[in-house]
Amino acid sequence: MAAEIIDGKQVAEQIRRELAQEIADFKARSGITPGLCTVLVGENPASVSYVTAKGRACEELGMRSIHHALPAETSEANLLKLIDELNRNPEVHGILVQLPLPDQMDESKVLFAIDANKDVDGFHPVNVGRLMIGEEIFPPCTPAGIQELILRSGTPTEGAEIVVVGRSNIVGKPIAVMLLQKKPGANATVTVCHTKTRDIAAHTRRAEILIVAAGRAKAITADMVRPGATVIDVGVNRVGITSSGKPKLVGDVDFDAVKEVAGKITPVPGGVGPMTITMLMKNTLKAAKLAVDGRC
């Protein structure tokens, strides 16, 4: 029997409806409109489309969106100066510097410069530390979206064998930490596989929940999946152009084959992607509450 498809777009829309109400309530109560500032250095086409989608989502939910586009050759000092201004600007509650940055910039230094209380990406070392000890304010958006999809798909996590493929700072490491916490929606036994793992399939075949952020199309084939598993595909790989001239996207999982083995599976596009931006909106509202109420 083919797997149930986890519709990320539908789940994201449901959460956005809930958020729109919370944002309206916050604005009515405080007289303040939550504001997100996105910063893009250069013109990487994928980054341009992500940042555009983030700005649009903000406006649709009744929040303010501010955008700064800097040329690819901008110096690190100039970017740090802009971040300093945004840190001090009371209308800016959340700051997002789109990654990757050009080679002349030290990514860690840039992320460290963002006020931790405006770091809606959750990438500042203080927020990474808070996440590690289970006291996060801003859970990183893609892992938060993955956790929400697992929960809302009705897949239990407590005591479950969860395997994460990929160890990036943006997805692999934080989702592993989040699912390990002594909390509802977590409490799992988590294994993280990576490029130096000796036998990835031996691990993935044991997974009741398999989360794939490997960065490579067809990294997971049907023989690597435990029958009935919930499979969350975080990959976005461009593999040519569709008939309408848009980039054709696939995940890291061989979807057509794996859906015949898995119990539940997220598609690409329409799985994790819409959730990431929704979680960013949630963090932006939290940042505004933190600024206004001193807590969120």
Ligand code: GUN
């Ligand atoms: N580049 C790819 N994903 C992300 C993300 O979640 N946040 C930022 N700032 N840049 C990214």
